[in-house]
Amino acid sequence: MCVPVWVNCSHWIALCISFVNRYIEVFDCGGRQNHKEVKAFMFLVPWIVKVVHSLRMQKHINITPYNVSYVLMRGLNQTGCDCSFFTIKHIECHFLVLELSLVDDDNIKGARTKIMWDIWEAATDP
Numbered sequence: 001m002c003v004p005v006w007v008n009c010s011h012w013i014a015l016c017i018s019f020v021n022r023y024i025e026v027f028d029c030g031g032r033q034n035h036k037e038v039k040a041f042m043f044l045v046p047w048i049v050k051v052v053h054s055l056r057m058q059k060h061i062n063i064t065p066y067n068v069s070y071v072l073m074r075g076l077n078q079t080g081c082d083c084s085f086f087t088i089k090h091i092e093c094h095f096l097v098l099e100l101s102l103v104d105d106d107n108i109k110g111a112r113t114k115i116m117w118d119i120w121e122a123a124t125d126p
Contacts, residue, residue, distance in 0.1 A: 002091040012087040016094050023067040029076040029086035042066050078105050085112045
């Protein structure tokens, strides 16, 4: 499962959560680490997994925090204003098993325009 996360009311990151392997991959085009929001997911996800199971299964669910790994991303988002688009494209690459190197500052403007038109078409489609 991948989710976009709004950090400090100024920045978007992507979290890809593996329930089977109990880890969270963090995609941050700014290359930052140690977000308090990531720590919240690290501790909260195991509790949610436990709660959604039947009472019989809950006693067997491990609620230790998930492991976190930050995907190395340096030198992206030089404009500082495209983190939401990098987040969307990183999630897309993760689901399609594509190289993250396909997403860079040179092609994010085109991706931003395409995403904008896709949203416009979806919103105006009867």
